[in-house]
Amino acid sequence: MSLSQPAANAHTITPSIVIHFISVLPSSAELKHERERQADFLAKLSHDLRTPLTSIREFVSILQDGLAGDLTDQQREYLAIALRNADTLSEMLEHLLVLTRIEQGRYRVFPSRVRLQDLLADGAFLAGPNRMGKQVDLRVLIPEAVPDIFADADRIREAIRNILDNAVKYSGDSVEILVRAEGGSGHMVDLSVRDNGLGMAPATIRSLFRRFYRGSAARKASPRGLGLGLAIVKEIVARHGGRIAVRSAIGEGTEIRLSLPKYEPKGILVGSLRSAWRGIADGGEGFGFVKSAVRGWKGAQTPSARELAQLVRESCRRLLGPEDSILANGESGPSISLLLAGEKQAMPEAIRRVQRGVADGLRFRSGIEIEWGSEPIMLHSEDYRNPEQMAAAIRCREGSAEGLVNVS
């Protein structure tokens, strides 16, 4: 019997149950909802774990500081153990949260000009590594000649802190650490952390930046830990367009070297304008300030990125009069970029926070207004057909007529 033809005695079957095959793949809206749900859950979990952890840490610390009476040496020692474990728990929680943010695409970097001398001069930051009761000799060598970097200072601090934690964790009782910076070659600045710790075998070095990886020597030296610290360092450096190199040998300590981009305002402007120019070439309606800048272009052909950058810089100088400008790209959709003129030496902490949190030109501008008053700022939106965005942009212009020179 041919399979393609029904048998002569075949019955016509009227189905009593109809099964519908439906797609089990979640829609993008469902995925978004699920991600938001996870984020909310993690935020709640984090909050609920942090609160008791704070109490444990603080009361142990109160006892250690003698605020509840004198202690014997043995009591002091036991409290140090309790505090060390609370710190480890706190670190694990922090690393898990960072990893989750990375997975959800919510871990972003917002670079600005960073002076390494300032970044590493913060005493509290350098005292930060969990010293685990060890004698730590930490030296920092950042020559004045070392150029500034273009980085998210908070993220780089986080990376250095993770490396310092490891340096202390995987060393003997007396730890020597040298943090130093060098100009490096080309467009990068090298920042290295060298310790006199246990060192690593080549096989360990190869897997060092893998998530949840802990070499056998590491597990022996410090049984607790998730193996996420250096994986996070890798993510941070990668998001800055940087590189990591490791030099280590068993018994000879370890050096971890981060190569981070130099602060080069011209390069940043050129890089960002390429995409701006593509917006115009593709018939986009946005990028008004770029359009107005190229109106004066007399060349027969499309300007090169370099020529375009020069035009825009001249246009900015005419409008705003600064020597330097930074173009920072927003990430939210519709994406908003903003041009900051008269850039300050170091962007205040608060501004970076706003920048990191929202990556939205309008909110960022409002943050700047709070911090700096009417700092000249130019905003442009890629989507001014969106009435909500336009209304916000107009409100923004009205709010700071002096400072805002153009809303495209």
Place this chain on the structure above:
Amino acid sequence: MSRKRILVADDDPDIVLALRIRLEAAGYGVMTAMDGKQAVEGIRSSNPDVAILDINMPEGNAFAVLDALKESGHQNLPIIFLTADTQEKSQVKAFHRGIRHYLTKPYDPKTLLVLVEHVLREARESAA
């Protein structure tokens, strides 16, 4: 010089006690509140020099406390947020409301004391 007074508001009694011990040991006078309503009442009646507020509290979170303080003309009171809420959106919201000092739990007690001192110095300088 008179002893500076700090209002601490947190719905966790352990945290309130820990902060009280730590701040009193550093020479400050400490008032406490366990929810947003008590925090507002405490600030209005006692005019502290600094307030340390948890964000998530019953009877009005820290943002509701800020609203109430604005209504009663206490908007210039120096405020430190001390919270387990590490979400960026909360930090941004706080910043937009003019909160410049946002510490997250678990906090380093030494950092907290330095911050309190700094906030008091700032307030003194701006009043001069």
